[in-house]
Amino acid sequence: MIQDLVIAIVYIGYALTVLLLFGTVLTWVERKQAAVMSDRIGANRAYVRIPFTQVKLVWWGLFHGMADGLKMLLKEDWKPAAYDRLAYMIAPWVVFTPVLLVFGVIPFGGTLDPGKLLSALPAVADWFGERSYPMQIARLDAGLLIVFAFGGLSVIGAMLAGWSSSNKFSMLGALRAGAQMISYELVMGLTVLGLILIYGTLDLNAMVQQQSGLVLGFLPAWGIVYQPFAATLFLTAAIAENKRIPFDLPEAESELIAGFYTEYSAMKMGLFMFAEFIEIAIIGALFTTLFLGGYNLPFLNDSGFALPGGHVVPLAHGTVVVLQLSTFLVKVLAMSSFQILIRWTLPRFRFDQVLMFAWKFMLPLCLANLVVTAVVVFLLQR
Amino acid sequence: MNRRPHVRRQYWNAPTMSWWERLYLPEIVRGLSITGGVFVRNMWRWMTLRKGALTTYYPEETRADYAANNRGKHILTQRPDGRPQCIACNMCATVCPAQCIEIDAAFDPDDPAHPKSPSAFTIDYSRCIFCGLCIEACPEDAIRMVRMVPDFPGRDRERMWITLPELLSWNPQSDVAKPYPGKTGTATFRESR
Numbered sequence: 001m002i003q004d005l006v007i008a009i010v011y012i013g014y015a016l017t018v019l020l021l022f023g024t025v026l027t028w029v030e031r032k033q034a035a036v037m038s039d040r041i042g043a044n045r046a047y048v049r050i051p052f053t054q055v056k057l058v059w060w061g062l063f064h065g066m067a068d069g070l071k072m073l074l075k076e077d078w079k080p081a082a083y084d085r086l087a088y089m090i091a092p093w094v095v096f097t098p099v100l101l102v103f104g105v106i107p108f109g110g111t112l113d114p115g116k117l118l119s120a121l122p123a124v125a126d127w128f129g130e131r132s133y134p135m136q137i138a139r140l141d142a143g144l145l146i147v148f149a150f151g152g153l154s155v156i157g158a159m160l161a162g163w164s165s166s167n168k169f170s171m172l173g174a175l176r177a178g179a180q181m182i183s184y185e186l187v188m189g190l191t192v193l194g195l196i197l198i199y200g201t202l203d204l205n206a207m208v209q210q211q212s213g214l215v216l217g218f219l220p221a222w223g224i225v226y227q228p229f230a231a232t233l234f235l236t237a238a239i240a241e242n243k244r245i246p247f248d249l250p251e252a253e254s255e256l257i258a259g260f261y262t263e264y265s266a267m268k269m270g271l272f273m274f275a276e277f278i279e280i281a282i283i284g285a286l287f288t289t290l291f292l293g294g295y296n297l298p299f300l301n302d303s304g305f306a307l308p309g310g311h312v313v314p315l316a317h318g319t320v321v322v323l324q325l326s327t328f329l330v331k332v333l334a335m336s337s338f339q340i341l342i343r344w345t346l347p348r349f350r351f352d353q354v355l356m357f358a359w360k361f362m363l364p365l366c367l368a369n370l371v372v373t374a375v376v377v378f379l380l381q382r
Numbered sequence: 383m384n385r386r387p388h389v390r391r392q393y394w395n396a397p398t399m400s401w402w403e404r405l406y407l408p409e410i411v412r413g414l415s416i417t418g419g420v421f422v423r424n425m426w427r428w429m430t431l432r433k434g435a436l437t438t439y440y441p442e443e444t445r446a447d448y449a450a451n452n453r454g455k456h457i458l459t460q461r462p463d464g465r466p467q468c469i470a471c472n473m474c475a476t477v478c479p480a481q482c483i484e485i486d487a488a489f490d491p492d493d494p495a496h497p498k499s500p501s502a503f504t505i506d507y508s509r510c511i512f513c514g515l516c517i518e519a520c521p522e523d524a525i526r527m528v529r530m531v532p533d534f535p536g537r538d539r540e541r542m543w544i545t546l547p548e549l550l551s552w553n554p555q556s557d558v559a560k561p562y563p564g565k566t567g568t569a570t571f572r573e574s575r
Binding site: 038039040344346 | 406407410413414416417418420421424425428434435436437439
């Protein structure tokens with residue numbers, strides 16, 4: 001039992017590290033990618049000087065994130081004169097915490113066999129024995145439901161923030177956030193239903209394992225191959241959930257100052273921003289898990305590469321684990337980068353267009369996709 | 383405005399979209415491929431050690447494409463022996479609308495033709511508006527503006543003052559009016575700091 005606890009703590013530590021690191025690095029990626037896309041250089045002046053030397057580490061402006069964090073921490077935490085104290089205080093956390101919790105059910109690697117992995121240390125290896133663990137913090141049958149349950153919570157945070165700061169702009173932003181996020185949550189849920197029909201499970205790890213094979217002998221059996229339509233709609237709805245351009249109406253700065261977090265300053269505002277950046281990574285991770293085969297590489301299984309034509313390249317357990325972990329991270333980073341590409345390409349919708357897009361355009365498409373999927377799955381099962 | 387709220391108003395410049403554009407997705411893919419293409423192109427330039435941006439690294443790098451008519455920096459013309467032409471009459475300082483010129487006069491009884499000369503000549507570039515009125519006012523053709531830019535960036539405003547040695551450290555290539563003593567090298571403003 002203690003072994004399980006140790007592994008769980010290791011997983012949680014890994015997940016937290018990865019998420020917070022993604023949150024920090026993505027601010028840099030966003031700045032730099034936006035700059036390069038528009039023929040600029042991007043922030044490149046912050047540096048860390050090695051003490052007692054004149055060596056200044058610039059590292060392509062990576063330290064601007066640190067400078068930002070420090071600025072957020074040291075700024076005056078200004079509070080509006082009239083506000084709902086409790087709601088105002090907890091709102092950033094209500095936005096931030098669910099974003100982290102969603103990662104709890106996402107599998108970030110295959111099966112971990114600590115006994116095999118730590119065979120160099122016989123005492124530890126014996127202690128773990130034959131136990132093996134899926135690389136996922138919580139392997140729940142209702143994994144996908146948990147994702148949507150926690151994903152829905154951040155609406156409450158945005159509404160709380162807007163309502164409690166007693167500011168018209170905040171209120172408008174909160175109302176927009178509520179209307180928009182509830183609409184797109186529906187779309188998001190419906191796009192995933194097709195996958196549930198195909199895989200017959202809500203357990204994300206089982207879903208990923210079913211994506212490990214090949215279709216037609218050459219295509220990886222990823223969700224995007226079965227459901228390309230749903231993948232596109234899911235990504236769109238997810239970006240709308242994250243309230244980023246082209247769907248950033250709740251915080252449209254040219255209309256509403258900063259929307260529902262107008263009255264927040266210092267680290268409270270930083271938490272909103274941080275949650276947004278971590279959610280980019282979470283959306284990337286969800287998309288990877290559902291549509292891009294999660295930690296799977298084509299031809300890779302738990303014992304090594306099985307290439308077509310009977311070639312087998314056996315790999316050590318440690319290598320496979322590292323390969324799967326890094327595959328997942330690379331996929332997530334690529335998806336995050338793609339979201340940033342979208343954010344710096346498209347202009348903002350008008351608010352009526354946002355809702356119209358959800359209810360009149362995406363919802364019928366989702367339903368059509370669902371019906372077609374259901375019919376095909378039914379015919380194939382007979 | 384007497385209209386039913388649920389009827390959408392018809393605008394004269396309402397956008398017309400073909401059904402292909404109404405599909406959203408192809409147009410979005412087109413836009414993404416444009417921006418993504420620029421990203422890939424600039425990254426490729428950067429990886430092949432070229433510059434992938436239009437930005438100038440300002441203090442380290444000055445742009446090469448200033449206009450031919452740009453006159454960004456003052457100089458003081460010199461007599462054949464290298465002393466400033468300036469007679470410290472203070473007319474430039476008087477006419478200066480930004481009041482950024484400060485002149486201290488020195489007296490030299492051994493030179494009866496030009497007894498007055500500047501012992502200090504300071505232009506505060508944090509105030510200068512580059513109007514050129516000092517050049518117009520000068521009776522001696524002693525101050526001119528040349529095609530250079532002053533070295534602005536610094537941590538304090540004292541660094542934005544230009545002083546007499548810097549005003550004199552320039553190398554005229556040719557002047558039809560007066561012969562200049564030959565100097566070696568082209569003294570740029572930055573080197574003179």
